[in-house]
Structures are given as structure tokens and as C-alpha cells.
Amino acid sequence: MNNHEIELKLYTLLIENRMTYQELADITGLSTRTISTLVNNKMERIPKAALSKIAAAFELDDIRDLIDFKNEDKKDHQ
Numbered sequence: 001m002n003n004h005e006i007e008l009k010l011y012t013l014l015i016e017n018r019m020t021y022q023e024l025a026d027i028t029g030l031s032t033r034t035i036s037t038l039v040n041n042k043m044e045r046i047p048k049a050a051l052s053k054i055a056a057a058f059e060l061d062d063i064r065d066l067i068d069f070k071n072e073d074k075k076d077h078q
Contacts, residue, residue, distance in 0.1 A: 005070040008046070010039045013058050013066070028053035041070075 014024065021032045021039070030050055037043045038050070055066055
């Protein structure tokens, strides 16, 4: 049985939308520290409210645009 690790595609969304951590923090009400933790996929439990706020900030219609199974070739974004 495969152990699928979940990752947030937040780094990609920030780059594609030319948005900074601070700008996303201002829009969502999340702290820049929380956003950094999410970008680097270091948070074990992600509150649904945070996912909803981020999805709304990027006007996402599909949750898979934000969260997916991790691709083993990717490294942390630092």
C-alpha cells in the first residue's frame, strides 16, 4: 500500500499570482509565519478555515488546485 503524502501547492500559487506572503496574510487574516509553514508543507494539521481562506484569496473553484498528493521529485521551498 502506498503512503501518499499530501502537499499544499501554495508556493506555486504565490508565484503564479505574483503575491507575497504578506499580501496573502493581509487578504486571509493568517499570519506570515503560518503562511510560511504552509508554503514549506511543515504543518501536520491544516485547519479547514485556513484552506477556505486561501482558496477564496486565489478564487479557486477546485480544491485540487490547492492541495494534492506530493510529487517525490519536489523539494521544500525555502
